[in-house]
Amino acid sequence: MAEPRISSIDGKLAEEFAVPSHVEEVKEKMATFASFHAEAGRKVVLITSGGTKVPLESRTVRFLDNFSSGRRGASSAEYFIDSGYAVIFLHRHRSLYPYTRMFLTINMLDALEFQGGDGGAPGNAGEVVVNQQVLPNIAQVLKRYHEVKEGRLLLPIEFNTLSEYLHLLKAAAQALSTIGTKAMFYLAAAVSDFYIPASEMPEHKIQSSNGPLQLSMKMVPKILSPLVKDWAPHAFVTSFKLETDATILLDKARRALETYRHQAVVANVLDSRRGYVVVVTPESQAELILTEEDVKNEVEIEARIVSNLTSAHKKFITQQVVL
Numbered sequence: 001m002a003e004p005r006i007s008s009i010d011g012k013l014a015e016e017f018a019v020p021s022h023v024e025e026v027k028e029k030m031a032t033f034a035s036f037h038a039e040a041g042r043k044v045v046l047i048t049s050g051g052t053k054v055p056l057e058s059r060t061v062r063f064l065d066n067f068s069s070g071r072r073g074a075s076s077a078e079y080f081i082d083s084g085y086a087v088i089f090l091h092r093h094r095s096l097y098p099y100t101r102m103f104l105t106i107n108m109l110d111a112l113e114f115q116g117g118d119g120g121a122p123g124n125a126g127e128v129v130v131n132q133q134v135l136p137n138i139a140q141v142l143k144r145y146h147e148v149k150e151g152r153l154l155l156p157i158e159f160n161t162l163s164e165y166l167h168l169l170k171a172a173a174q175a176l177s178t179i180g181t182k183a184m185f186y187l188a189a190a191v192s193d194f195y196i197p198a199s200e201m202p203e204h205k206i207q208s209s210n211g212p213l214q215l216s217m218k219m220v221p222k223i224l225s226p227l228v229k230d231w232a233p234h235a236f237v238t239s240f241k242l243e244t245d246a247t248i249l250l251d252k253a254r255r256a257l258e259t260y261r262h263q264a265v266v267a268n269v270l271d272s273r274r275g276y277v278v279v280v281t282p283e284s285q286a287e288l289i290l291t292e293e294d295v296k297n298e299v300e301i302e303a304r305i306v307s308n309l310t311s312a313h314k315k316f317i318t319q320q321v322v323l
């Protein structure tokens with residue numbers, strides 16, 4: 001099917017997806033962040049992370065969710081910062097977050113203990129300290145977290161619904177357009193392809209007494225198209241392609257590159273995404289694989305993805321200057 005024209009995507013966004021009330025304020029924050037870091041000689045990456053939520057009712061009880069833990073986005077944010085980038089982290093509320101992601105499986109109360117006192121008697125419980133056996137690397141992570149905070153290297157922005165995601169991504173693209181080729185987009189969020197327009201959504205909770213639910217959902221406009229052509233035309237753009245059928249993956253990744261004419265697609269299959277991805281560009285195809293040794297040494301595939309893309313971004317900037 002033909003891609004809708006850019007102007008029609010802009011119109012559709014305004015008409016059919018509720019505009020978040022804070023979008024202009026967030027856009028200004030992102031623009032200030034981008035110019036501050038660009039002037040300091042840093043590149044800026046916009047990472048999207050987590051899954052979008054599509055409400056089925058306007059007073060929402062039920063919604064359709066896209067699968068994504070947010071680990072790819074959160075760990076990549078850390079590797080981009082380590083590579084000298086400043087990061088705008090556009091993520092789903094309560095999905096994995098840089099640095100704290102490492103402690104997700106730990107019950108906070110198991111990680112704390114009393115020292116001195118008599119261990120909990122009212123008035124003499126002693127001091128609460130971290131149990132180093134439960135959190136052996138906490139000091140190292142905390143130190144890095146504070147360095148990042150002091151350097152203002154991470155700007156977190158949250159979304160919940162598909163509408164919020166789409167409007168905030170557009171705002172981010174426009175904010176980053178001011179820094180041209182120094183901007184990178186790393187679109188790792190899992191974005192719904194289907195939605196119910198605000199005008200067609202029932203206001204109240206859908207009643208089960210009306211019988212089985214039949215839904216008719218519209219196609220979400222592919223936001224990559226205006227992002228690449230119109231909103232941030234000089235940026236380095238990486239999208240992700242997720243499939244469950246490995247046999248169609250590379251074909252779809254290449255087709256995405258041909259359609260949107262951006263710089264890279266990271267192709268992954270749901271079950272193997274932690275240990276194997278392919279970075280596809282118009283000129284190349286790089287398989288990134290974690291060996292058993294890598295896994296033993298706790299190497300993460302995101303370190304390889306980020307290393308591959310930051311090199312490509314560097315080359316991209318040089319080529320644009322020469323042209």
Ligand code: PMT
Nearest residue numbers: 068069070071072187188190191220222223224239240242
């Ligand atoms: O979070 P984890 O659990 O670590 O998992 C990581 C991941 C599997 C979610 C991640 O690696 C990944 O593959 N993310 C993209 C998943 C996805 O939604 O793929 P897609 O085929 O639906 O979309 C392809 C690209 O088009 C994406 O970059 C998306 O941002 C973009 N898109 C999607 C829909 C839409 N309306 N407009 C878009 O531009």
